[in-house]
Structure formats: structure tokens, C-alpha cells
Amino acid sequence: MRKKASPMLGFSGLSRTSSGGKRRQEVILDTDDLYRRLPYIAVNDDSSVNSVAYKENSKPANEVSVDLARLLSSPLESLIRAWRPAFGVGRLSAGSARSSSIGFTVTHDPEPWNDAHSLMKGKNTKVVCRLLAERTQLIVPPRKSLPWHYAVIFGAKASLSILFRTADRIPRALSGR
Amino acid sequence: MARDYVLFTASAWPDVDFHISSQRVSVSVAEPVTARARRRLEIISKLKRNWDSYGANPTSREALKRTDALLRRLEEHPHIGTLSSEAAPFAVAPTPAGGIQLEWRLRGAVLELEIDANGRAGLLWDRPTEAERFNEEEGVSDVGILRALENFLGW
Numbered sequence: 388m389r390k391k392a393s394p395m396l397g398f399s400g401l402s403r404t405s406s407g408g409k410r411r412q413e414v415i416l417d418t419d420d421l422y423r424r425l426p427y428i429a430v431n432d433d434s435s436v437n438s439v440a441y442k443e444n445s446k447p448a449n450e451v452s453v454d455l456a457r458l459l460s461s462p463l464e465s466l467i468r469a470w471r472p473a474f475g476v477g478r479l480s481a482g483s484a485r486s487s488s489i490g491f492t493v494t495h496d497p498e499p500w501n502d503a504h505s506l507m508k509g510k511n512t513k514v515v516c517r518l519l520a521e522r523t524q525l526i527v528p529p530r531k532s533l534p535w536h537y538a539v540i541f542g543a544k545a546s547l548s549i550l551f552r553t554a555d556r557i558p559r560a561l562s563g564r
Numbered sequence: 565m566a567r568d569y570v571l572f573t574a575s576a577w578p579d580v581d582f583h584i585s586s587q588r589v590s591v592s593v594a595e596p597v598t599a600r601a602r603r604r605l606e607i608i609s610k611l612k613r614n615w616d617s618y619g620a621n622p623t624s625r626e627a628l629k630r631t632d633a634l635l636r637r638l639e640e641h642p643h644i645g646t647l648s649s650e651a652a653p654f655a656v657a658p659t660p661a662g663g664i665q666l667e668w669r670l671r672g673a674v675l676e677l678e679i680d681a682n683g684r685a686g687l688l689w690d691r692p693t694e695a696e697r698f699n700e701e702e703g704v705s706d707v708g709i710l711r712a713l714e715n716f717l718g719w
Contacts, residue, residue: 424617428607428657437657437665438676444621444660452618469617513678513688514698 413455413495415505417482420456421493422465425475427529436477436523438516451507451519453479455495458503462527467548468501472541475529483522489515500552597652598635601666604656605631611658620660626683627663631656634666634679637706643719650717668716675716677709687712 429440441451454465462476484491484507491509498504509515530537608623615622638651655667662681667674674690687709689699704712713719 426616428604428611429616431655437655437667439657439659439665440616442659442661442665444619444662471617474617513676513686513700517674517676517688517690517698 412497413458415455415481415493415495417480417485419481419493421453421479421481421484421505421507422456422459422462423451423453423477423479423523424465424469424471425477425525425529426471427473427475427531430475430525430529434525434528436520436525438513438520440477440523441511441516441519443511449508449511451491451511453493453505453507454501454503455505456503463544464548465503466527467541467545468503470545472538473530473533474527475525476527477523478526479519479523484519489518491515596639597649598639601635601653601656605635605664608656608658608664615658616660618660620658621662621681623658623664624662624681624683627679627681630679630683630685631664631666634706634709637710638713641710643714651713668713670717673716675712677704685709689716 423440425436425440429437431437443449443451454468456462456478459465462478465476466472466474481493483489484493489509491507493505493507496504496506605628609628611620611622613622614620641651643651650668650670653666654669655665657665657667659665659678659680664679666677666679669675672692674688676688676690678686678688680686684702685704685706686700686702687704689712691697691699701708701712
């Protein structure tokens with residue numbers, strides 16, 4: 388099992404275990420939580436999540452990107468990795484996405500700059516988007532505007548996150564040669 | 565004791581109320597029910613590529629034009645002045661494929677209208693208490709949308 392990232396600075400640092408040049412693929416359990424970034428325009432006035440949050444632009448079709456919560460120190464890290472300080476975060480359980488009414492598969496799909504990246508795959512329809520939105524809980528509300536002090540703190544955290552992840556990569560890249 | 569009276573609501577101007585009290589006479593002009601939806605459209609029209617951080621397209625001109633035309637038809641609907649709050653869309657949001665989605669809610673049921681990037685409209689009814697919860701219809705005309713909305717709101 389992968390070591391839990393340090394929650395102290397709000398980003399994952401050097402605590403990751405590594406196996407060669409490529410990240411290990413995690414097994415996602417039904418009890419695992421998934422995070423989806425939400426722009427404020429995809430959140431309704433009553434804080435429910437709008438189904439547009441799970442619609443796609445068909446590139447590629449029937450795949451929805453999420454982050455595996457277990458590999459992030461906090462929901463905010465999902466925003467830091469995408470440089471989206473004003474976004475919100477919605478939480479959905481992998482079991483919900485795999486339920487018979489939705490029928491998605493959920494697999495870990497690490498990316499170079501986001502090893503928590505995961506994919507929900509299946510036939511994505513309007514009905515499925517509604518059901519996914521209905522089962523998503525808003526845990527970080529999005530912001531319409533960004534106060535300057537928050538932007539500065541966010542920028543510092545994001546920069547440190549990049550620095551640490553780059554430092555984490557160097558020994559792995561060298562050992563991979 | 566100060567008491568307020570609504571003098572009359574002119575049927576020709578359903579958004580205008582004339583009030584008289586012991587202290588003052590006032591005329592209030594209510595916002596059209598689509599005002600909030602129009603403000604959202606204004607925001608949506610300015611969204612840039614990747615507004616959702618997952619690679620979304622900006623909203624297409626066709627989708628904006630069709631939504632605007634539909635809101636105008638809604639404003640001109642004969643019953644709009646009497647059922648204002650219910651007729652206003654609960655949510656107006658862009659879709660990542662460059663379309664616009666409008667949603668009406670009433671007593672737990674939802675009517676979702678998606679206008680895609682080419683201006684094509686599709687409807688989805690969500691009635692959680694019924695055996696057949698979801699119903700879909702694609703390629704719906706403006707008249708068809710208004711009829712569906714009338715049916716949904718019980719006009």
C-alpha cells in the first residue's frame with residue numbers, strides 16, 4: 388500500500404513510494420472516494436452539483452477524469468495540481484460510480500504530474516450524468532472571485548508542490564536509466 | 565397604523581405593481597423571470613477554452629443564439645406573469661461540449677433541456693417518484709420545448 392501523503396503542507400511531497408520510472412497502479416476499492424473539480428458555474432445555488440459537471444466534450448468519449456482521494460493529502464490538492472484555486476471539489480464514492488444504475492468501471496490512471504488521476508469509464512449518458520451529480524457531495528465550495536491573499540497562498544503551495552514532485556522524479560528517472 | 569394596498573396590477577403590464585400606503589405611493593417593476601438566466605448567459609458567453617479544467621470547449625454561438633431565442637419566447641408566454649418563480653430556470657450552465665443546459669425543478673421533479681453546440685435541443689424528464697424515472701426526447705423544436713415546459717409546470 389502506498390504511503391499516505393503528508394498533510395502538513397497540503398501537497399504530496401517526497402513521501403511517495405516509487406517503483407522504477409513509472410508509478411504503480413493502485414487498486415481502487417468501492418469504499419474509495421473520488422474527487423472531481425467543479426467550476427462555480429457547475430454548482431447550483433442550493434450547493435447541489437449540476438449534471439454538466441460530468442458531461443464531456445467527447446475527447447475521448449465516455450471517460451470521466453477524477454482524482455483518487457487516498458493519494459491526495461486533502462481535496463485542495465486536487466485544485467493545486469490543476470492550478471485552479473477558485474474551483475470547488477465534489478466527492479463521489481467509487482462504489483456509487485460502479486453501481487448497477489451507472490455501471491462505470493473505475494481505474495487508477497496516473498499521469499506524469501498527477502499520480503492520483505483516475506478514470507471512470509462506461510456509457511456516459513444524460514441519465515448517468517444526473518445520477519453521478521446526485522451522488523456527488525460538494526466538499527469544497529467553488530469561489531466566484533479570488534481574494535488576493537488566498538491567490539498568493541495558493542500560488543506558493545502550488546509552486547512548492549511542483550518543486551517537490553520534480554525532486555521526487557529525479558532519482559526515479561536516474562534509476563530508470 | 566400603516567397599511568399597504570396593491571392598487572391594481574395592470575394585465576397589460578404583469579410585471580408592474582402600483583402600491584399605495586398611508587405614507588407613499590409607489591410603482592414597482594418586477595424583473596422578468598428570465599433575468600437571472602440572462603445574467604448567467606452573459607457569464608457563459610465569456611467562458612474560455614478549458615473553463616472546467618478538463619478540456620471543455622467555449623460555448624458556441626449557435627447554442628447562445630438558440631437559448632436567447634427560447635428565453636424570449638418564454639418571456640412572451642401568456643402565463644409568464646402569473647407563474648413567475650416556477651417558470652424561471654432553476655439552473656443555467658454551460659456543457660463542456662460547447663452547449664447550454666437549462667433546468668427547471670418542481671416538487672422533486674426535474675426537466676432538463678440541453679442545447680448542444682449546433683443548437684440542437686434535447687429534453688430529459690426526471691421524475692424520481694415514478695416507476696419509469698427518466699424520459700428523453702431529442703431534436704425538440706422551440707414549440708415542443710414550451711409545450712413540455714407547460715406540461716411540466718402544469719400550466
